[in-house]
Amino acid sequence: xxxxxxxxxxxxxxxxxxxxxxxxxxxxxxxxxxxxxxxxxxxxxxxxxxxxxxxxxxxxxxxxxxxxxxxxxxxxxxxxxxxxxxxxxxxxxxxxxxxxxxxxxxxxxxxxxxxxxxxxxxxxxxxxxxxxxxxxxxxxxxxxxxxxxxxxxxxxxxxxxxxxxxxxxxxxxxxxxxxxxxxxxxxxxxxxxxxxxxxxxxxxxxxxxxxxxxxxxxxxxxxxxxxxxxxxxxxxxxxxxxxxxxxxxxxxxxxxxxxxxxxxxxxxxxxxxxxxxxxxxxxxxxxxxxxxxxxxxxxxxxxxxxxxxxxxxxxxxxxxxxxxxxxxxxxxxxxxxxxxxxxxxxxxxxxxxxxxxxxxxxxxxxxxxxxxxxxxxxxxxxxxxxxxxxxxxxxxxxxxxxxx
Amino acid sequence: xxxxxxxxxxxxxxxxxxxxxxxxxxxxxxxxxxxxxxxxxxxxxxxxxxxxxxxxxxxxxxxx
Numbered sequence: 001x002x003x004x005x006x007x008x009x010x011x012x013x014x015x016x017x018x019x020x021x022x023x024x025x026x027x028x029x030x031x032x033x034x035x036x037x038x039x040x041x042x043x044x045x046x047x048x049x050x051x052x053x054x055x056x057x058x059x060x061x062x063x064x065x066x067x068x069x070x071x072x073x074x075x076x077x078x079x080x081x082x083x084x085x086x087x088x089x090x091x092x093x094x095x096x097x098x099x100x101x102x103x104x105x106x107x108x109x110x111x112x113x114x115x116x117x118x119x120x121x122x123x124x125x126x127x128x129x130x131x132x133x134x135x136x137x138x139x140x141x142x143x144x145x146x147x148x149x150x151x152x153x154x155x156x157x158x159x160x161x162x163x164x165x166x167x168x169x170x171x172x173x174x175x176x177x178x179x180x181x182x183x184x185x186x187x188x189x190x191x192x193x194x195x196x197x198x199x200x201x202x203x204x205x206x207x208x209x210x211x212x213x214x215x216x217x218x219x220x221x222x223x224x225x226x227x228x229x230x231x232x233x234x235x236x237x238x239x240x241x242x243x244x245x246x247x248x249x250x251x252x253x254x255x256x257x258x259x260x261x262x263x264x265x266x267x268x269x270x271x272x273x274x275x276x277x278x279x280x281x282x283x284x285x286x287x288x289x290x291x292x293x294x295x296x297x298x299x300x301x302x303x304x305x306x307x308x309x310x311x312x313x314x315x316x317x318x319x320x321x322x323x324x325x326x327x328x329x330x331x332x333x334x335x336x337x338x339x340x341x342x343x344x345x346x347x348x349x350x351x352x353x354x355x356x357x358x359x360x361x362x363x364x365x366x367x368x369x370x371x372x373x374x375x376x377x378x379x380x381x382x383x384x385x386x387x388x389x390x391x392x393x394x395x396x397x398x399x400x401x402x403x404x
Numbered sequence: 405x406x407x408x409x410x411x412x413x414x415x416x417x418x419x420x421x422x423x424x425x426x427x428x429x430x431x432x433x434x435x436x437x438x439x440x441x442x443x444x445x446x447x448x449x450x451x452x453x454x455x456x457x458x459x460x461x462x463x464x465x466x467x468x
Binding site for chain 1: 422432459460
């Protein structure tokens with residue numbers, strides 16, 4: 001394969017920018033068209049539910065690169081337009097401003113959007129949190145100690161609960177599962193975190209579906225739960241997961257399912273690649289098809305795609321150790337690997353009671369993931385046990401006297 | 405090459421330490437990045453560029 005003349009990257013968030021930067025870093029001097037639906041320059045999303053929501057940062061701090069750095073990439077940067085469809089035969093992407101752009105290689109980095117409760121899309125008082133505009137709208141809604149109902153208790157809902165409580169809001173966190181966060185962290189840590197939220201004054205309602213968002217006078221004023229309980233609220237945040245932005249690829253021949261279906265090289269077809277939240281790929285180390293909606297993966301996968309685009313026959317499988325973090329109150333939660341699917345868990349340093357620990361997740365007698373709570377350096381040391389899946393007994397036997 | 409870091413942005417992921425352990429470290433208590441060498445030797449350039457690229461908080465700026 002020869003070096004491409006042009007690369008079109010659909011999606012100008014972390015994965016798209018990372019792809020473009022890595023192409024340039026490796027000396028690619030052809031045209032790179034970076035297409036972003038939002039008007040903003042590429043920006044970072046993890047702070048939206050943390051520093052931006054709390055107001056501790058000015059909004060501009062989320063820009064991933066300053067003007068000079070962005071200009072230095074010499075991109076064909078198209079902001080405020082959306083990729084509408086692609087002709088994979090002619091190798092042309094059509095945009096929402098009715099322009100068209102040709103490519104030798106296409107990188108799909110269109111991300112995900114929040115899943116919504118039916119019928120709530122444009123109802124004032126109902127929030128989702130994905131964009132900077134979402135974050136500033138929710139921040140405004142948190143002024144004046146309002147009552148906030150959060151529907152869905154994943155990391156996003158939990159982070160918002162944390163910020164909202166600290167901003168003085170009255171917070172109810174509603175989850176349809178019995179043990180929120182235990183699907184991602186296991187029952188021990190899920191319970192620990194929910195306990196922390198309760199201590200901070202969050203009302204946590206578990207195992208209960210929200211039947212309806214209550215609207216009167218064109219504005220949401222609460223939710224009705226299964227069983228009939230009504231929770232009055234000034235604002236409702238819906239944080240029940242995300243949906244990959246793949247509809248624009250319908251009829252293009254690019255295979256989509258839960259995201260863009262790629263092989264182990266992050267390639268979805270001839271001249272088509274995907275990176276970031278939207279990309280589902282076969283992880284050769286885990287032996288599973290996965291899709292990761294987290295910031296670190298976006299950057300790493302963008303870099304991998306750039307390398308593989310330029311590598312020709314020497315392309316390499318993308319087999320990262322996934323890294324995820326979440327900040328809630330004074331807890332920093334860091335995870336290497338994928339705890340989901342583990343069959344065992346053990347604390348190897350620190351203690352649950354201290355809320356300061358390193359824990360390992362095991363599956364089939366090997367370490368599958370490591371988690372740290374407020375133990376930053378030790379959990380980084382434990383990453384090695386995940387990178388090369390270590391025998392469970394050996395990994396959990398050395399816990400005494402370890403100096404990370 | 406000259407490196408600057410933004411401690412306020414740092415999210416303590418430690419990805420920079422994994423990429424370039426001779427240039428970056430983390431504080432013990434909160435994991436915030438510690439810059440060991442703001443003007444690293446050429447042998448470190450590639451690792452430092454990777455570290456800056458993979459930082460999930462865009463907290464590392466590299467000037468060349």
